[in-house]
Amino acid sequence: xxxxxxxxxxxxxxxxxxxxxxxxxxxxxxxxxxxxxxxxxxxxxxxxxxxxxxxxxxxxxxxxxxxxxxxxxxxxxxxxxxxxxxxxxxxxxxxxxxxxxxxxxxxxxxxxxxxxxxxxxxxxxxxxxxxxxxxxxxxxxxxxxxxxxxxxxxxxxxxxxxxxxxxxxxxxxxxxxxxxxxxxxxxxxxxxxxxxxxxxxxxxxxxxxxxxxxxxxxxxxxxxxxxxxxxxxxxxxxxxxxxxxxxxxxxxxxxxxxxxxxxxxxxxxxxxxxxxxxxxxx
Amino acid sequence: xxxxxxxxxxxxxxxxxxxxxxxxxxxxxxxxxxxxxxxxxxxxxxxxxxxxxxxxxxxxxxxxxxxxxxxxxxxxxxxxxxxxxxxxxxxxxxxxxxxxxxxxx
Numbered sequence: 324x325x326x327x328x329x330x331x332x333x334x335x336x337x338x339x340x341x342x343x344x345x346x347x348x349x350x351x352x353x354x355x356x357x358x359x360x361x362x363x364x365x366x367x368x369x370x371x372x373x374x375x376x377x378x379x380x381x382x383x384x385x386x387x388x389x390x391x392x393x394x395x396x397x398x399x400x401x402x403x404x405x406x407x408x409x410x411x412x413x414x415x416x417x418x419x420x421x422x423x424x425x426x427x428x429x430x431x432x433x434x435x436x437x438x439x440x441x442x443x444x445x446x447x448x449x450x451x452x453x454x455x456x457x458x459x460x461x462x463x464x465x466x467x468x469x470x471x472x473x474x475x476x477x478x479x480x481x482x483x484x485x486x487x488x489x490x491x492x493x494x495x496x497x498x499x500x501x502x503x504x505x506x507x508x509x510x511x512x513x514x515x516x517x518x519x520x521x522x523x524x525x526x527x528x529x530x531x532x533x534x535x536x537x538x539x540x541x542x543x544x545x546x547x548x549x550x551x552x553x554x555x556x557x558x559x560x561x562x563x564x565x566x567x568x569x570x571x572x573x574x575x576x577x578x579x580x581x582x583x584x585x586x587x588x589x590x591x592x593x594x595x596x597x598x599x600x601x602x603x604x605x
Numbered sequence: 606x607x608x609x610x611x612x613x614x615x616x617x618x619x620x621x622x623x624x625x626x627x628x629x630x631x632x633x634x635x636x637x638x639x640x641x642x643x644x645x646x647x648x649x650x651x652x653x654x655x656x657x658x659x660x661x662x663x664x665x666x667x668x669x670x671x672x673x674x675x676x677x678x679x680x681x682x683x684x685x686x687x688x689x690x691x692x693x694x695x696x697x698x699x700x701x702x703x704x705x706x707x708x709x710x
Binding site: 355358509512572573 | 700710
């Protein structure tokens with residue numbers, strides 16, 4: 324009996340002697356977001372937190388002035404109008420996009436992407452829109468431009484000013500998706516050996532050829548965007564695909580797991596910053 | 606003097622024939638082997654989700670050269686494509702840990 328008591332005491336002593344060590348790789352999204360935002364606010368002390376959603380315009384005075392003028396007649400206006408009309412137009416079965424979303428799809432952009440605990444994967448707004456179409460017997464849209472950009476432009480517009488509110492459920496699969504998104508963001512790829520962070524963490528505000536690089540903080544808040552370089556609108560998917568090809572990496576397919584995860588990670592990093600989409604960029 | 610001239614002629618002949626031998630034309634079989642090696646390396650990069658656009662472009666150029674019958678150029682381009690694909694595999698492998706060096710903490 325005494326032997327048993329000794330053994331149990333020893334086991335308890337071992338269990339409580341030191342707190343369980345948290346593995347260095349255990350994701351801590353809240354701490355990450357705090358460090359991420361601090362990095363940018365320290366690097367650009369004159370900017371308010373909400374200014375970061377304006378991308379390169381917040382980094383360069385001349386660009387800021389041009390943007391203010393551009394906003395008088397914003398180049399995304401046609402897409403916005405088209406999106407509004409498409410959103411209200413019923414499918415052939417009489418249902419609408421609004422029937423697929425909470426609050427009829429109005430003012431909900433700030434909650435996307437989210438982690439679907441039933442499916443165990445990240446659901447972006449673009450994916451949800453195409454799923455809505457397919458569930459109602461309609462063919463999916465291209466993920467990179469045109470109709471998808473118009474629809475997401477309208478949905479973003481109805482959320483303007485609302486802070487990103489991305490949730491990461493405290494469960495293994497959600498944390499894994501978050502961690503994979505983080506890994507994708509910092510991983511160098513392509514012949515130029517660039518990661519997303521090379522441009523948008525290390526060099527925001529600097530020029531790469533004629534472009535002023537946007538900070539990673541707030542970069543998702545303005546999407547979708549009209550880019551003068553594209554002469555048209557582009558979605559989050561288009562932005563990610565283009566970033567890959569610019570580094571001479573073969574892009575993966577829009578809405579592949581890696582892209583959804585990195586969108587999840589980056590959106591979470593910008594929690595608390597207002598939605599400003601649709602945006603316009605040089 | 607006559608001996609010297611003969612020797613020089615002999616050396617020159619050997620040098621020319623050596624150079625010709627070194628630049629022996631590549632065959633279609635050489636191209637096929639080089640191209641297959643490049644494709645295999647690029648497939649490995651695809652498995653790591655890290656192909657480079659330049660590898661694809663160089664493979665396409667090699668095929669085009671082979672189609673036009675220029676197997677020397679086709680082999681050179683295939684070898685270049687293989688080197689690019691191998692570099693992308695190295696990148697993907699080393700980045701499995703190296704990405705952490707860039708992380709904001």
